[in-house]
Amino acid sequence: MENTNMLDSAVLDVRNISVSFGGVKPVQNVSFTISENSFTSVIGPNGAGKTSLFNLLSGMNKVDSGEIIFRGEAIQSIHAHKIAQKGLVRTFQGAKIIRRLTVAENLMMAVQGNPGDNLMGFLNPRARKSFEAKAREEAMRRLDQVGLTKFADEYAGILSGGQRKLLDLSRALMADPKMLLLDEPFAGVNPTLVEKLLTVLAALRKEQSITFLLIEHDLETVMNISDRVIVMADGKIIADGLPNSIYENDLVIDAYLGSRRKDA
Amino acid sequence: MEAFIQPGFWIFVLALAGIYGVFSLGLQIQYGVGGIMNFGHVGMMAVSGYTIAVLVIKYQWSFWWAALLGVVLAAFLGALLGLTTLRLSGDYFAIASIAFAEIVRYWILNSDDITGGTQGTLAIPNPDGFGGYTDQPDVILNWISDRLYPIIGDEASRDLSMVLVVWPFFFLFIWISSRLQKTSWARVLRATREDDDVPRSLGKNVFRFRLQTLIIGSVFGGIAGVFWALQFALLAPEDFLRIVTFYGWMILILAGASRVKGLFIAAIFFGFLYGATRFLEFWPLSLLSSPERAYLRVFLIGLVIVLLMVKRPQGLFGKRQEMILE
Numbered sequence: 001m002e003n004t005n006m007l008d009s010a011v012l013d014v015r016n017i018s019v020s021f022g023g024v025k026p027v028q029n030v031s032f033t034i035s036e037n038s039f040t041s042v043i044g045p046n047g048a049g050k051t052s053l054f055n056l057l058s059g060m061n062k063v064d065s066g067e068i069i070f071r072g073e074a075i076q077s078i079h080a081h082k083i084a085q086k087g088l089v090r091t092f093q094g095a096k097i098i099r100r101l102t103v104a105e106n107l108m109m110a111v112q113g114n115p116g117d118n119l120m121g122f123l124n125p126r127a128r129k130s131f132e133a134k135a136r137e138e139a140m141r142r143l144d145q146v147g148l149t150k151f152a153d154e155y156a157g158i159l160s161g162g163q164r165k166l167l168d169l170s171r172a173l174m175a176d177p178k179m180l181l182l183d184e185p186f187a188g189v190n191p192t193l194v195e196k197l198l199t200v201l202a203a204l205r206k207e208q209s210i211t212f213l214l215i216e217h218d219l220e221t222v223m224n225i226s227d228r229v230i231v232m233a234d235g236k237i238i239a240d241g242l243p244n245s246i247y248e249n250d251l252v253i254d255a256y257l258g259s260r261r262k263d264a
Numbered sequence: 265m266e267a268f269i270q271p272g273f274w275i276f277v278l279a280l281a282g283i284y285g286v287f288s289l290g291l292q293i294q295y296g297v298g299g300i301m302n303f304g305h306v307g308m309m310a311v312s313g314y315t316i317a318v319l320v321i322k323y324q325w326s327f328w329w330a331a332l333l334g335v336v337l338a339a340f341l342g343a344l345l346g347l348t349t350l351r352l353s354g355d356y357f358a359i360a361s362i363a364f365a366e367i368v369r370y371w372i373l374n375s376d377d378i379t380g381g382t383q384g385t386l387a388i389p390n391p392d393g394f395g396g397y398t399d400q401p402d403v404i405l406n407w408i409s410d411r412l413y414p415i416i417g418d419e420a421s422r423d424l425s426m427v428l429v430v431w432p433f434f435f436l437f438i439w440i441s442s443r444l445q446k447t448s449w450a451r452v453l454r455a456t457r458e459d460d461d462v463p464r465s466l467g468k469n470v471f472r473f474r475l476q477t478l479i480i481g482s483v484f485g486g487i488a489g490v491f492w493a494l495q496f497a498l499l500a501p502e503d504f505l506r507i508v509t510f511y512g513w514m515i516l517i518l519a520g521a522s523r524v525k526g527l528f529i530a531a532i533f534f535g536f537l538y539g540a541t542r543f544l545e546f547w548p549l550s551l552l553s554s555p556e557r558a559y560l561r562v563f564l565i566g567l568v569i570v571l572l573m574v575k576r577p578q579g580l581f582g583k584r585q586e587m588i589l590e
């Protein structure tokens with residue numbers, strides 16, 4: 001009975017998933033459970049399989065074996081866009097923006113249930129326009145949140161790397177996520193902005209009860225905001241626990257020192 | 265050179281421009297908005313044109329129903345092309361689409377009993393022994409000429425009637441397409457042109473958007489086929505060679521792929537180039553035989569495309585900024 005209880009509060013239940021590409025096995029027998037409205041960070045050296053894990057969770061790649069249960073439903077074999085529609089939304093390492101759409105359009109394309117996304121909506125201009133106006137309003141609000149208002153009607157292609165990250169994050173939020181998968185949102189962003197972003201995320205967690213799973217290279221950055229840290233190395237989870245406990249873990253120290261030695 | 269000052273020449277240019285303009289509207293939404301490189305667009309025109317000819321001549325259908333079915337079949341073929349090959353990545357799709365149009369043409373070429381084969385629609389077997397299919401629409405075209413004759417005399421040609429029929433449709437289609445390109449549907453489509461992963465990650469079914477776009481473009485191709493069939497009143501397989509698709513591409517590149525409204529000017533320029541090469545009889549071009557001069561047209565059009573790519577990749581009306589964003 002304890003078991004069912006635990007599942008009730010689980011947003012995401014990952015059961016023994018694996019994937020391989022040719023000889024490479026980026027994710028091997030990975031299992032974990034994420035509870036509602038929690039904030040979990042996934043850390044690990046380069047090539048540990050963190051992004052590959054996100055690709056599986058978001059349906060962009062399919063698992064070879066194992067199950068992914070999101071809000072009580074197996075999603076490991078459904079299309080990526082359907083998974084996003086269910087509220088499991090991801091961002092990309094290095095921020096993918098649509099360069100030849102304006103900044104506001106980048107956000108507006110993310111709204112769900114837009115009647116104008118459907119060709120039939122072409123025949124109902126009134127519904128289309130009122131929805132569009134609301135989407136624009138929300139987009140402007142999100143831009144204000146991250147300080148990009150003055151770029152609203154510029155092509156997104158003119159944004160700097162850091163600004164693209166902000167746009168990418170705001171866009172994921174426009175898609176009305178229940179759970180957000182953020183792939184290294186802080187890499188290459190200046191420390192002041194990182195602080196600001198962390199505040200924004202904490203606020204979102206509280207106000208919109210979004211569940212977070214976030215990839216970060218550096219444990220320090222996410223120490224305070226995370227209530228749990230999962231450490232990956234060579235496609236496997238090598239540690240999973242409270243942020244502080246991770247510091248003292250021998251395996252983690254090995255994995256990091258190992259990778260530093262390789263880097264040198 | 266005096267050919268160029270004849271109104272008849274310019275009327276022909278406009279008739280051609282209207283037909284090719286509608287044709288290129290299909291490529292514009294596919295490539296200019298959706299980034300889909302369709303090199304088999306001529307297949308849609310062939311399908312609707314031949315549907316009309318076969319149904320009217322062989323089975324005595326009404327021209328109007330045959331035209332409607334022709335456009336529906338073009339759309340259907342677009343769907344078939346998409347369902348079978350649109351999941352391929354861009355370059356592979358482009359190649360598959362060429363093959364597709366060639367299959368259509370070979371089928372027409374080799375189905376003598378139905379299409380008249382190499383000899384064209386005049387050879388379609390039929391009870392009357394005469395292979396015309398434009399009787400019904402000709403009533404309208406003649407009606408227009410008859411009204412114009414008292415005003416402009418001999419210039420009131422069938423070509424002029426065609427211009428007056430095709431161009432209002434052309435403008436109507438430009439208007440519809442430009443409206444469509446302002447919807448959020450088109451916004452998602454523009455995103456898919458740059459990247460599949462972003463729209464997918466935001467809950468958009470990229471394949472559905474692309475397939476819809478291919479079908480819409482095929483409808484324009486099909487309608488252009490109806491106009492073509494009407495303009496020339498007989499069809500032959502060699503009317504639907506690959507080069508015809510590239511004529512459409514030239515108009516598109518000239519106008520700037522993302523700007524639907526510039527299309528009609530580019531279409532007129534193309535019509536002029538196409539029509540004018542027949543009359544370039546002065547030295548040294550007079551040394552060439554007339555079929556050789558016809559090749560000059562292909563050469564000139566290729567040259568225009570290359571020059572544009574080098575000097576003005578965004579086209580005459582496109583935005584330069586869109587081309588340079590990293």
Ligand SMILES: Nc1ncnc2c1ncn2[C@@H]1O[C@H](COP(=O)(O)OP(=O)(O)O)[C@@H](O)[C@H]1O
Nearest residue numbers: 021024026044045046047048049050051052053
């Ligand atoms: N689609 C793929 N095809 C082949 N190899 C892949 C693919 N995706 C990831 N990999 C490999 O999986 C390993 C883990 O990569 P990745 O998940 O990007 O690591 P991380 O995000 O932790 O730095 C790398 O060795 C990478 O080359």
Ligand SMILES: [Mg+2]
Nearest residue numbers: 050051052093
């Ligand atoms: Mg990564």
